[in-house]
Amino acid sequence: MATTISPNSANLTWTEMGAATNWNIEWGVKGFSQGDGNIGISIFDSSYELSDLVANTAYDFYVRSVCEE
Numbered sequence: 001m002a003t004t005i006s007p008n009s010a011n012l013t014w015t016e017m018g019a020a021t022n023w024n025i026e027w028g029v030k031g032f033s034q035g036d037g038n039i040g041i042s043i044f045d046s047s048y049e050l051s052d053l054v055a056n057t058a059y060d061f062y063v064r065s066v067c068e069e
Contacts, residue, residue: 008053009051010059025039025048
């Protein structure tokens with residue numbers, strides 16, 4: 001979910017459904033293909049602030065748990 005949205009930033013939050021404590025996120029302009037977006041690696045909190053966004057532009061984001069192997 002995106003909260004605290006301003007013209008150039010948004011705070012992303014998510015709920016972990018398992019036991020992960022580390023996540024990667026990817027975001028981009030709405031409709032982007034995964035693998036072509038901006039990537040945040042090794043996020044250790046279930047929230048992340050995006051900044052330097054373009055005003056009046058819709059964005060999508062994806063969160064992936066980093067699982068221990």
